[in-house]
Amino acid sequence: MSNAKSLEELEQKQDFIRRHIGPSPAQVSDMLSALEVSSVQELIDQTVPASIRLEQPLTVGQSRTEVETLSYLKSVASKNKVFKSYIGQGYHPTNVPHVILRNVLENPGWYTAYTPYQPEIAQGRLESLLNFQTMTLDLTGLDLASASLLDESTAAAEAMGLAKRVSKAKKANAFFIADDVHTQTIDVVTTRAEQFGFEIIVGKAEDAVNHDIFGALFQYPTTSGEVVDITDLIAGVQSKKAIACVAADIMSLLLLKAPGKLGADVVLGSAQRFGVPMGYGGPHAAFFATRDAYKRSLPGRIIGVSKDRLGNDALRMAMQTREQHIRRDKANSNICTAQVLLANMAAFYAVYHGPQGLKTIAQRIHRFADILASGLKAKGIALKHSTWFDTLTVVSDSKDDVIARAIAKGVNFATNHEGEYSISVSETTTRADITELFDIILGEGHGLSVDAIAADVEANGSESIPASLVRDDEVLTHPNFNSYHSETDILRYIKRLESKDLSLNHSMISLGSCTMKLNATAEMIPITWPEFANLHPFCPLDQAEGYQIMINELHDWLVNITGYDAVSLQPNSGAQGEYAGLIAIRKYHESRGDAHRNVCLIPSSAHGTNPASAQMASMKIVVVNCDKNGNVDMSDLKAKAEEVSENLSCIMITYPSTHGVYEETIREICDIIHEHGGQVYMDGANMNAQVGVTSPGFIGSDVSHLNLHKTFCIPHGGGGPGVGPIGVKSHLAPFMPNHSVINVPGTNIGNGAVSAAPYGSAAILPISWAYITMMGSEGLKQATEMAIVNANYLTHELSKHFPILYRGRNNRVAHECIVDLRPLKELSGITEMDVAKRLQDYGFHSPTMSFPVAGTLMIEPTESESKGEIDRFIEAMVSIKGEIEKVISGEWSIENNPLVFAPHTQGDVLGNEWDRAYDRFYAAFPVPAVAKNKFWPTVTRIDDVYGDRNLVCSCPAVETYRD
Numbered sequence: 023m024s025n026a027k028s029l030e031e032l033e034q035k036q037d038f039i040r041r042h043i044g045p046s047p048a049q050v051s052d053m054l055s056a057l058e059v060s061s062v063q064e065l066i067d068q069t070v071p072a073s074i075r076l077e078q079p080l081t082v083g084q085s086r087t088e089v090e091t092l093s094y095l096k097s098v099a100s101k102n103k104v105f106k107s108y109i110g111q112g113y114h115p116t117n118v119p120h121v122i123l124r125n126v127l128e129n130p131g132w133y134t135a136y137t138p139y140q141p142e143i144a145q146g147r148l149e150s151l152l153n154f155q156t157m158t159l160d161l162t163g164l165d166l167a168s169a170s171l172l173d174e175s176t177a178a179a180e181a182m183g184l185a186k187r188v189s190k191a192k193k194a195n196a197f198f199i200a201d202d203v204h205t206q207t208i209d210v211v212t213t214r215a216e217q218f219g220f221e222i223i224v225g226k227a228e229d230a231v232n233h234d235i236f237g238a239l240f241q242y243p244t245t246s247g248e249v250v251d252i253t254d255l256i257a258g259v260q261s262k263k264a265i266a267c268v269a270a271d272i273m274s275l276l277l278l279k280a281p282g283k284l285g286a287d288v289v290l291g292s293a294q295r296f297g298v299p300m301g302y303g304g305p306h307a308a309f310f311a312t313r314d315a316y317k318r319s320l321p322g323r324i325i326g327v328s329k330d331r332l333g334n335d336a337l338r339m340a341m342q343t344r345e346q347h348i349r350r351d352k353a354n355s356n357i358c359t360a361q362v363l364l365a366n367m368a369a370f371y372a373v374y375h376g377p378q379g380l381k382t383i384a385q386r387i388h389r390f391a392d393i394l395a396s397g398l399k400a401k402g403i404a405l406k407h408s409t410w411f412d413t414l415t416v417v418s419d420s421k422d423d424v425i426a427r428a429i430a431k432g433v434n435f436a437t438n439h440e441g442e443y444s445i446s447v448s449e450t451t452t453r454a455d456i457t458e459l460f461d462i463i464l465g466e467g468h469g470l471s472v473d474a475i476a477a478d479v480e481a482n483g484s485e486s487i488p489a490s491l492v493r494d495d496e497v498l499t500h501p502n503f504n505s506y507h508s509e510t511d512i513l514r515y516i517k518r519l520e521s522k523d524l525s526l527n528h529s530m531i532s533l534g535s536c537t538m539k540l541n542a543t544a545e546m547i548p549i550t551w552p553e554f555a556n557l558h559p560f561c562p563l564d565q566a567e568g569y570q571i572m573i574n575e576l577h578d579w580l581v582n583i584t585g586y587d588a589v590s591l592q593p594n595s596g597a598q599g600e601y602a603g604l605i606a607i608r609k610y611h612e613s614r615g616d617a618h619r620n621v622c623l624i625p626s627s628a629h630g631t632n633p634a635s636a637q638m639a640s641m642k643i644v645v646v647n648c649d650k651n652g653n654v655d656m657s658d659l660k661a662k663a664e665e666v667s668e669n670l671s672c673i674m675i676t677y678p679s680t681h682g683v684y685e686e687t688i689r690e691i692c693d694i695i696h697e698h699g700g701q702v703y704m705d706g707a708n709m710n711a712q713v714g715v716t717s718p719g720f721i722g723s724d725v726s727h728l729n730l731h732k733t734f735c736i737p738h739g740g741g742g743p744g745v746g747p748i749g750v751k752s753h754l755a756p757f758m759p760n761h762s763v764i765n766v767p768g769t770n771i772g773n774g775a776v777s778a779a780p781y782g783s784a785a786i787l788p789i790s791w792a793y794i795t796m797m798g799s800e801g802l803k804q805a806t807e808m809a810i811v812n813a814n815y816l817t818h819e820l821s822k823h824f825p826i827l828y829r830g831r832n833n834r835v836a837h838e839c840i841v842d843l844r845p846l847k848e849l850s851g852i853t854e855m856d857v858a859k860r861l862q863d864y865g866f867h868s869p870t871m872s873f874p875v876a877g878t879l880m881i882e883p884t885e886s887e888s889k890g891e892i893d894r895f896i897e898a899m900v901s902i903k904g905e906i907e908k909v910i911s912g913e914w915s916i917e918n919n920p921l922v923f924a925p926h927t928q929g930d931v932l933g934n935e936w937d938r939a940y941d942r943f944y945a946a947f948p949v950p951a952v953a954k955n956k957f958w959p960t961v962t963r964i965d966d967v968y969g970d971r972n973l974v975c976s977c978p979a980v981e982t983y984r985d
């Protein structure tokens with residue numbers, strides 16, 4: 023192996039690893055010298071407790087180059103058969119406008135941003151999300167909308183939760199679901215109801231009023247396509263003081279009366295067919311709207327309009343104290359990561375097409391459905407309904423023959439309802455397609471002419487939408503939806519918004535616990551391949567062979583990496599993984615006759631989604647204290663475990679802890695829980711400090727979620743998408759989510775679903791697949807080690823200027839550290855918020871602020887940042903410390919200094935008046951490096967209180983644009 027040629031080969035194999043890992047070998051040795059260790063190994067030995075170090079290397083294979091990886095994946099993808107999909111049921115083919123495809127979905131400026139926690143440097147995506155909310159409000163006819171939920175079915179489950187909270191029918195414990203709601207939605211809502219202890223009644227929509235219920239869900243149009251006037255159904259539900267929820271098809275709402283106008287209390291649905299590929303099930307954004315009166319109960323994030331320091335309109339997440347992190351077990355929902363990137367795509371689709379363009383698309387779809395229906399009826403084919411928007415259901419005793427002919431022509435219908443099949447036409451349907459559908463259903467030689475039928479339909483009109491339901495109000499009248507219809511204009515609009523946002527393509531985003539690492543281009547390329555993008559989640563499994571191969575490989579690798587026995591890829595966020603994992607724990611206890619075990623121990627340092635998920639699984643939360651070093655207080659843990667022993671369900675623990683240390687007692691913690699008959703849920707958000715070095719399964723945990731959008735390189739998309747697969751030990755495997763439309767191999771029939779699609783957000787799994795393939799066993803381990811090196815170097819340098827709150831063995835930290843700003847605040851009055859905002863002037867996104875400890879910053883550099891970038895960040899922090907010292911010394915007053923006025927916009931520093939104690943140049947260019955690569959915040963500090971007092975959650979009135 024020592025000859026030159028094989029060395030060359032080895033180097034080539036290493037190709038991707040050294041591109042993923044930021045620091046060069048020389049930089050690594052510099053950092054190691056600073057840390058006074060002679061090798062990476064020595065540092066790891068000092069940092070990671072020996073008792074949890076893996077004895078065997080990972081077995082995910084050798085690192086492969088980008089070229090090899092993509093070429094192999096292409097061959098796998100080509101095993102998918104991309105049939106024309108008329109399956110419908112919540113997923114439709116769509117034409118993704120190319121300008122959006124390339125400049126949003128494929129653009130790191132959009133996909134690498136994080137949730138807009140720092141709104142001054144996120145005005146672009148906040149504006150786009152406000153467009154999404156405005157679009158939702160116009161189309162649904164309601165008052166208040168959120169900035170996306172995970173999918174239509176979970177949005178329906180959230181609607182049920184909201185109904186229970188706000189309904190005045192306090193004694194009722196049942197939720198009604200009309201039997202013509204999408205099958206997967208009934209499934210997901212039923213799973214959720216089981217956890218909450220609600221009864222689910224599925225029946226004919228008209229029967230809702232005959233039950234004692236707190237809420238009901240209708241589908242509009244129904245899953246089989248009927249367009250029913252739901253006004254009376256809604257009124258009936260409300261007459262019982264129950265909440266009426268409607269799952270609506272977004273495209274149909276261009277032509278149909280808004281459900282809000284028909285009286286609905288909640289309207290929700292999927293925005294997928296607004297220009298987001300089906301992607302074998304996701305990711306897509308769900309929309310959700312309700313009445314203003316229920317705003318405190320609305321799940322998910324809301325974008326609102328406020329003012330900045332200078333009185334300009336400025337956007338930010340409204341009512342942030344609603345953030346589930348903060349409300350913990352009082353949270354309305356566990357939603358954290360949502361679907362921001364996809365909500366933005368859908369919003370841009372609406373902006374680009376405008377109200378007229380969208381209406382044309384909807385009318386064309388509807389016209390094709392009319393033509394299809396007219397031809398079929400002329401030939402004596404019985405349709406189940408006399409109304410429709412885009413979906414026809416045929417009641418047929420020759421279903422099998424028709425389906426066989428369809429399959430032979432590469433066409434899929436919906437077939438999961440007995441004795442009938444359904445055909446949903448879409449934006450992509452053409453006249454030739456309608457002819458083909460006639461051929462399939464009627465057999466060739468039917469003699470029908472699409473042109474002739476079209477002329478007939480046009481001449482005579484159609485009554486397939488009842489007159490009472492024809493939409494007559496204007497929608498999307500705001501200028502944002504009426505200004506960018508040429509490609510030049512939309513391109514510049516997309517770019518203008520992008521430029522306002524700081525993403526990973528500008529500088530390091532060191533948000534602790536969020537793992538903002540490289541999202542390599544090669545990992546991103548496959549997701550828009552048609553072979554992955556254009557599959558319907560309910561297509562027959564034999565058409566998805568490529569997906570199955572990729573998913574199975576990923577599954578096996580994740581099993582190896584986590585040390586578990588099985589993995590479910592269905593949950594589409596970390597928090598959904600927590601929920602799925604807790605369900606598995608609960609069902610396991612039930613299966614052993616231990617249904618009473620319902621206490622969940624959660625250390626006080628836990629991420630807010632942990633208690634929020636536990637309350638969704640109806641668990642009783644008992645908080646375990648941490649000691650002064652940030653570790654779980656073992657005596658408190660023992661005492662509490664003892665106290666609740668009989669009823670102990672589980673512990674939820676993050677490892678390494680959110681305090682940034684590898685707790686030495688982790689094995690003991692697992693043992694204590696197991697001794698009391700409980701299960702260990704290890705929150706895997708911090709897997710970036712475990713992969714290849716240790717693993718949850720090896721440590722002794724029973725179940726974990728992973729955040730593929732943290733550790734495994736799926737970009738954060740500005741706040742979603744994500745994938746939160748769970749790994750489990752074999753005893754929990756029977757309790758993992760299945761799906762009522764597509765049976766997920768390896769899970770029990772009858773297990774409920776937690777997501778709308780069987781494999782959740784399948785379309786983005788190739789990203790993690792490619793990451794693991796290109797890194798291989800060795801590269802993955804190196805990534806973990808380098809994350810630890812970078813974090814310790816950063817900690818070491820910052821500790822010369824700031825106290826580091828917690829450290830582990832040998833004074834080391836894991837992959838992140840907490841800088842304590844409270845002593846400086848005490849002395850100066852300068853807050854952690856001032857520091858976060860001043861970092862923007864230096865071109866950086868703030869680290870995680872005040873989590874898990876108020877008054878601190880949690881910093882995670884990841885392995886992808888070079889020493890150069892880390893040094894630049896350190897320089898900024900040190901310079902800011904110097905500024906704080908000037909406040910302490912009295913050189914600057916607490917009212918007049920660059921920290922409290924941060925961030926500085928161009929308008930601020932170039933304004934005619936300047937009465938600051940510091941000069942303009944210093945305000946904007948505090949260190950030389952900034953002058954070379956200046957990122958300008960576009961608004962000054964935002965007034966949150968003003969925005970919450972004057973809640974505006976749709977695009978501001980036109981007048982404010984004229985000012």
Ligand SMILES: *Cc1c(COP(=O)(O)O)cnc(C)c1O
Nearest residue numbers: 358359535595596597629707744
């Ligand atoms: C990010 C995170 C979560 C939640 O994951 P989402 O994908 O945002 O739902 C849970 N726990 C910890 C420790 C996290 O950092």
